[in-house]
Amino acid sequence: MKLRKFVNWIIGAPSFVWLVVFYAIPMLLVFLIAFKPVDPFGGIGKGFTMKTWFDLGNPSYPSIIWRTLWQGVVSTAVCVALSVPISYQLSRMNSKLKNVFLLLIIVPFWTNFLIRIYAWKMFLHPDGAFKHLLVFIGLAQESTTLLYNQWAVLVVMIYTYLPFAVLPIYTAAEKFDFSLLDAAKDLGASSFYAFRRVFLPSISKGIGTAIMVVLIPALGAYLIPDLVGGPTSELIGDKIAQRVFVDRNLPHASALSALLMFVVFLPLVLTSWIKKIQQKKQKSE
Template sequence: MKLRKLSNFFLGLPSFVWLVVFYAIPIILVLIIAFKPVDSYGGLAEGWTLDTIKNLKNPSYPDIIWRTFWQGVVATLVCIVIAVPVSYQLCRLTAKWKNLFLLLIIVPFWTNFLIRIFAWKIFLQSNGIFHRLLEWCGILEPTTNLLYNEWAVLTVMIYTYIPFAVLPIYAVAEKFDFSLLDAAKDLGASSFYAFRTVYLPGISKGIATAVMVVLIPAFGAYLIPSLVGGPTSELLGDKIAQSVFTNRNLPHASALSALLMLAVFLPMVAIYWIKKVQDAKAKQKNDGKGAIR
């Protein structure tokens, strides 16, 4: 027993060290730097201060925080809505077509992230083919600009993060027993009802993973709004980058980063707590049925 515990300890040690070095320590440093004063050269001065936290009362920040929140949530929801049926269809394909479509989903990862954003910038520009096509169809006016607004940022975010939603959902859906859907239909359930009550709960872990994998980078995005957004479409990630590279104010950037981490951490805790309560109720219900029998 002791040997097994010792072997488990050494097996888990590299992962633990990795998490501490690359996650726990940086988070602690960010929280510490947020309470440090900044000197005239952009470095950290001696002592401690709450001025950085007070500076978060900037009147422009509520709009930026709200924009970051709603764009991240909408991008995540759209990615999930697209990824669920895509993963379902992928699992129903033959091996040949499945591998082909998986390759098409993975191919964008082989291209530089910056190049893909610039490709969208060219695609949406006023003298581009897409803009001219919409003009020709009478959908857009010649003066309408598809770039440098919130919707351009949202569109590129959805395009960028869809593969991150499809892959974890597909990984879980591939192990799903699709005969359960046929059984539900045999018992009188419609296709949609079987999909909603049998398939979706069966892949709930994949959906939860996809939500986290998409939501976290969506909240922290700054390259996409910097390149295809405008002054009215800044996100919190833009302000963090400006504080580091332009204003040379690390404490302010750390305070904004801590705020962003809190915005991501609280929903995760809420989801975990809700799931724990649901599991406890389900277990209590099953125990009650067992006692009656």
């Protein structure tokens, strides 16, 4: 048994050390460097300061944080709301048709992220077919710009994250025994009532995963607002990138990243806390 333990240490050590050095320490550095001053060459100065944290009081930040939060929550809600009926539909199809539909949903998921954003930029282009159509049916004027605003950012976020939400919910729905729904209806439940009280609770785990895998990247989104958003639709991610690439103020970028980390981990901690309470409840029942 001693040998087994020793072998295990040897196999586990390289990746453990790698993750500590290139993942855990860098994450801690984010907090540390936020307390450092900036030096005139765009590097990190000596000593410690609280100045960067006071700079976060910049009046433009609260609205950016608020926008990041509501865009994250809305895009997550829309993605989940669409994924539930899609997963229901997919898991009820016969296996041939199901594979075709599943493939159609997975392909955009694997298609390069930039290409998908690019397709939308072309789609919403002032000279694109969609704009011409909107003008033709009278929903838009020649002067309306579809791009570079927060609605464009929101739509593209939903577009790119939707497959992330479908997959976990579908995996949960596929394990569901659909005869339970028929049984509920035989006992007099309406379709919607059966759906809400029988189907939804049994896929709740998939919904939980879907919320996490959409909400977290949405809160950290940077490419989408950068490419299809404008100055009025910036998110925290844009600000971090600007501090790094435009004015090379790494401590400021660190402080913003620490803030983002806080925003991201808050829902994570909350969900695991809720889960624990639910488990306790189930146990006591």
